[in-house]
Amino acid sequence: MNNSVYRKRRTAARRGAVLKCCLLFCFIAGMRYANAQDTAVPSGIAEQFYMQYPYATDLKYAAEGNQIIVDFLMKNEKYEAFYKKNEWTYTVMDFSYDRLPDKIKEGFKRSRLGEAVVADVAVVYIPSGFETYRFQLKDTGTTKKYHYFSESGKMLHAPPYQD
Numbered sequence: 001m002n003n004s005v006y007r008k009r010r011t012a013a014r015r016g017a018v019l020k021c022c023l024l025f026c027f028i029a030g031m032r033y034a035n036a037q038d039t040a041v042p043s044g045i046a047e048q049f050y051m052q053y054p055y056a057t058d059l060k061y062a063a064e065g066n067q068i069i070v071d072f073l074m075k076n077e078k079y080e081a082f083y084k085k086n087e088w089t090y091t092v093m094d095f096s097y098d099r100l101p102d103k104i105k106e107g108f109k110r111s112r113l114g115e116a117v118v119a120d121v122a123v124v125y126i127p128s129g130f131e132t133y134r135f136q137l138k139d140t141g142t143t144k145k146y147h148y149f150s151e152s153g154k155m156l157h158a159p160p161y162q163d
């Protein structure tokens with residue numbers, strides 16, 4: 001009698017362990033599937049995106065309102081491509097002040113912001129084929145979050161991609 005009770009308990013313990021393993025496996029498989037879904041570029045913009053950026057890696061996308069943002073790496077540079085209604089609106093590439101062309105640095109120094117400390121710089125690519133340079137400043141009293149400069153070093157009053 002003790003032997004049969006022992007067998008029943010051991011069998012129940014094995015079943016519980018097998019059930020826990022199955023649940024854990026299903027949970028891990030479900031999480032991998034969910035993560036894979038988050039990184040896939042939506043089909044409406046995928047063809048256009050891959051034509052624009054054939055060497056893009058580490059893709060992640062996010063939907064913010066009516067805008068799709070695709071984060072990616074290309075040639076060890078970090079980019080964000082912005083799409084609205086399945087059409088490309090602009091792309092931002094992380095950059096540094098040291099890498100800026102001299103025209104841009106001189107234009108920034110001549111502007112009313114010339115004494116400000118630069119926190120972040122990015123290159124903004126727009127559909128017209130031009131590049132603009134976006135500056136974010138540290139601790140300024142200005143109300144604008146970003147300040148834009150053209151390829152010639154002239155300060156722009158509005159973002160170049162603004163509708």
